[in-house]
Structures are given as structure tokens and as C-alpha cells.
Amino acid sequence: MSRNMVFSFVIASVSLAWLLTLILPVIAPPSSLPVHYEQTQAQQHAAWISMLFGYGHLTTWRVMLKKLSP
Numbered sequence: 001m002s003r004n005m006v007f008s009f010v011i012a013s014v015s016l017a018w019l020l021t022l023i024l025p026v027i028a029p030p031s032s033l034p035v036h037y038e039q040t041q042a043q044q045h046a047a048w049i050s051m052l053f054g055y056g057h058l059t060t061w062r063v064m065l066k067k068l069s070p
Contacts, residue, residue: 006064013057 009060009064017053
């Protein structure tokens with residue numbers, strides 16, 4: 001893979017994360033959720049989402065590094 005592809009992947013990842021931070025509060029604003037939900041399940045969901053994103057990024061970088069190595 002070329003450096004342009006790596007650069008475009010980084011830009012796409014950052015753009016996606018930025019868009020999610022803009023869209024998620026509109027879909028489910030914190031004020032519309034019950035207090036109990038905010039404190040427990042919202043934190044669990046955020047942890048699962050961050051774990052999935054982290055795993056996806058690690059897997060993608062691992063595959064890209066394997067393809068870049070001779």
C-alpha cells in the first residue's frame with residue numbers, strides 16, 4: 001500500500017470519528033434519556049463502541065503493516 005492510501009485512511013478515520021461526535025448527540029440527546037439509563041447503560045454502550053472501534057483500528061493497521069512489510 002502506498003503512503004497516499006495510509007494518509008487517506010487516517011483522514012477517513014478522523015472524519016468518521018468527528019462526524020459521530022456530531023451525529024450521536026442529535027440521535028439520542030442526553031436530556032431525553034432517563035437518569036438511570038445515562039449512568040449505567042449509556043456508559044456500557046460507550047465502552048463497547050470504543051472497544052469495537054479500537055479493535056477495528058488495530059486489525060486494520062495490522063493488515064496494512066503486513067502488506068507494507070517486504
